[in-house]
Amino acid sequence: MANNQKEILLEIKNLDAHYNVDGQPVSALQDVNFSIQKGERVGLVGESGCGKSTLLKAIMGVLAPNAQITRGAIKLHEGDLLQASPEQRRQSRWNDIAMITQSALNALNPVHKIGDQIIEAIQSHRDVDRQQARTRATELFELVGVPPQRLDDFPHQFSGGMRQRAVIAMALALSPEIVLADEPTTALDVIVQDQIFERLDLLQKEQAFSMILVTHDLALVVESCSRIIVMYAGMIVETGPTHEVVRRPFHPYTAGLRYAIPDPSTKYEPISIPGAPPDLSQQINGCRFAPRCPLATSKCELEMPPLVSSLASDAARQTRCHHADQMDQSRDRFHDQSFWQTAKTTS
């Protein structure tokens, strides 16, 4: 998957969003910028509350009623989705952009046969008769590896892995250009997860859709996405080619996430990051990670670092840290739990 001169499909520009909670704005996304090329697979990682699901919902146009986008653009083929009418957005949903949700059980209606739900989704967007829609549904089931005779089953008759496959089939029903996958295998066992990803790899090669994979599991991104976006407290803190970022993180938070995962190929014990993400109902001027960061200085507390190129030789690598230039000397220290304990908040 080369990064050079491919067509840009989706572009997120300067996106800010917040939730209104008891009349108070709580920041959810701030200054989010990135783009996805045709056929590219991008992994979006971060912990609960970092804004990764809000970002997906904003792209899909299914934000909660108390969420508000205050700035920015979401451009699909140059057209800004945020300026589109509700009808245009409805048309574009599933046609251009489809979503695979975490809980397949909740994504499927329990009182309708799975096949009928897929047929309905196809017919609501395409001018085809029931028979044609059924033929497409059969194709889709074969594609995701479920025997087509099971189209007439109800969701409860499926195992967790099969339900997730059915949801993937539904997402692919209208051959979308972009698939948004929100923790698609978090509820599944590792062997089933592996089978689903093997299938997704295959499908993506055949159908050349782009994918944004949202997950808290860095290892999954390492194995399946060419590019990674790391989010913390509503902001992108680091992005670049996955393997480069994971081998040589320039943001202390990325280093923390990486070294918090047990790695059988190293001698290091996993670390934990002391403290918790900041309260986003408060105005924060400095770096949002500063209170948990062992490299933080007074500058970090006062001044928000910009997301800028962290490696002269590779413009695709960007980091939001005042001290990214120190990382090459200090990266190894992030394996050491006692180094993390030197951060300002330790609880």
Add this chain to the structure above:
Amino acid sequence: MLLDVQDLAKHYVLGEGFSNLFGLSNPQKIRAVDGVSLRLQPGEVLGLVGESGCGKSTLARILVGLELPSSGALLFNGNDIAEDIKSNRKQFHQKVQMVFQDPYGSLNPQHTIEEIVTRPLIYQQLGLSKAELKDRAIDALNDAEMMPAKRYLNKFPHELSGGQRQRVCIARALVLQPELIVADEPISMLDVSIKWSIVRLLKRLVKERNIGLIYITHDLSSVPAICDKLAIMYLGRVVESGLCDDIFKQATHPYTQALLAASPNPNPDVKRGRPNISGAIPNASNIPTGCRFHPRCPNAQPQCATEQPAERHRGYHRAECHFAFDVKIERTKRA
């Protein structure tokens, strides 16, 4: 020997109720736990690993006395307690405590942290004064690294982060100074960045106080950093067990090999092959004949379909497979 589980089984019968009065249903036996043997010394951590439906949570519920076994022996400090858990529940719970998966669901939202942590003491009717109860709660919270403990006593669960809540659950388990703790997926719902603070805490407590810990998980990657011994469960039985190091270096059961091969690796410079098995874990009401893993096994032979494999072992390393320690199965990529 702190805990000695011998051939323990738990069978549930479905469809035995009202509808069966009229002969309308066909009672089905679910063999959730189907002959498990485990041993645990004080100060040891035993990892119990398997996919959903393998019976690991049922086993955990039996070990803490929430379920009674259908058959088998459960020896605690040499005494068989399978029979009298019911009559001596209170005594039993002084020695055995549990930490649950969900730190949000397992704390009463209307109780303060002090009330939550002192609850087991009150239940035990130890005749402690209010001040003594408070002191014990503070000690337990300190032990769980909730410091300064006094600051948290009057807080409610919703005021704490996920990691802090799990520490409260651990403090609640510690307050009776148990000899055995059963922790069912204690870190799976926590954020990546704080998981290991909880693992380190559990590990420290076990070693310092000589507590036995049974660590239940579906995530093999977390196991080497905490467990001394490991038992892999499949459809109600332990299919492979032994020292953690031995199993990670040389897993011999094809199921363990598949589990290891299916775990994503965070290191971009390590390439893993995909596991060579298909399908999913069958229903426990319909356990395959012979070796229960044979329908999914990449190197099943005719005898595997008919003969239940006997346990084979090499030192402490044991496996229930006709070909354990014989053939090296290559972890090849699926075609």
